[in-house]
Amino acid sequence: xxxxxxxxxxxxxxxxxxxxxxxxxxxxxxxxxxxxxxxxxxxxxxxxxxxxxxxxxxxxxxxxxxxxxxxxxxxxxxxxxxxxxxxxxxxxxxxxxxxxxxx
Amino acid sequence: xxxxxxxxxxxxxxxxxxxxxxxxxxxxxxxxxxxxxxxxxxxxxxxxxxxxxxxxxxxxxxxxxxxxxxxxxxxxxxxxxxxxxxxxxxxxxxxxxxxxxxx
Numbered sequence: 490x491x492x493x494x495x496x497x498x499x500x501x502x503x504x505x506x507x508x509x510x511x512x513x514x515x516x517x518x519x520x521x522x523x524x525x526x527x528x529x530x531x532x533x534x535x536x537x538x539x540x541x542x543x544x545x546x547x548x549x550x551x552x553x554x555x556x557x558x559x560x561x562x563x564x565x566x567x568x569x570x571x572x573x574x575x576x577x578x579x580x581x582x583x584x585x586x587x588x589x590x591x592x
Numbered sequence: 593x594x595x596x597x598x599x600x601x602x603x604x605x606x607x608x609x610x611x612x613x614x615x616x617x618x619x620x621x622x623x624x625x626x627x628x629x630x631x632x633x634x635x636x637x638x639x640x641x642x643x644x645x646x647x648x649x650x651x652x653x654x655x656x657x658x659x660x661x662x663x664x665x666x667x668x669x670x671x672x673x674x675x676x677x678x679x680x681x682x683x684x685x686x687x688x689x690x691x692x693x694x695x
Contacts, residue, residue, distance in 0.1 A: 497597045
């Protein structure tokens with residue numbers, strides 16, 4: 490599935506980390522939301538409120554969840570889950586294209 | 593209107609000018625499309641295929657249409673039209689948040 494159908498899109502972008510992360514919010518009829526976005530090459534720490542699933546559309550990232558010592562690598566077509574009220578370190582050396590699913 | 597309703601959104605971003613411009617494509621039930629995106633501080637030349645209307649959500653830009661000598665400045669809530677098969681120069685010194693409407 491390359492697109493989301495029958496959704497609402499917020500016109501204004503979400504810009505984080507001085508522009509290293511840019512996304513747009515997509516709202517679904519069932520009340521859930523996702524963001525579609527990119528991360529430019531960087532090393533960042535994301536904090537979560539709600540649990541998230543990060544789905545990689547393009548690029549590669551190294552991720553370390555809070556409390557873990559191991560870094561894992563994810564590429565296009567892969568995804569990883571992050572608990573709510575937590576955080577993760579993410580490193581990218583090329584543009585990362587992603588969808589973030591919120592529970 | 594801060595959002596588009598009942599639309600489709602392409603999951604993967606459009607990335608131009610080495611990341612200086614990032615957008616997502618929104619498709620409407622009537623077959624038209626728009627892009628929602630940002631332009632990072634830069635001086636760029638955009639070529640148009642179809643005619644476009646650029647609507648500014650945030651930030652400020654200076655624009656010079658092809659064949660014109662005058663630069664015009666547009667800010668949040670303003671828009672400008674660009675003919676098809678043409679081009680425009682655009683300069684930004686802060687993040688520009690926009691919607692591009694295609695005819």
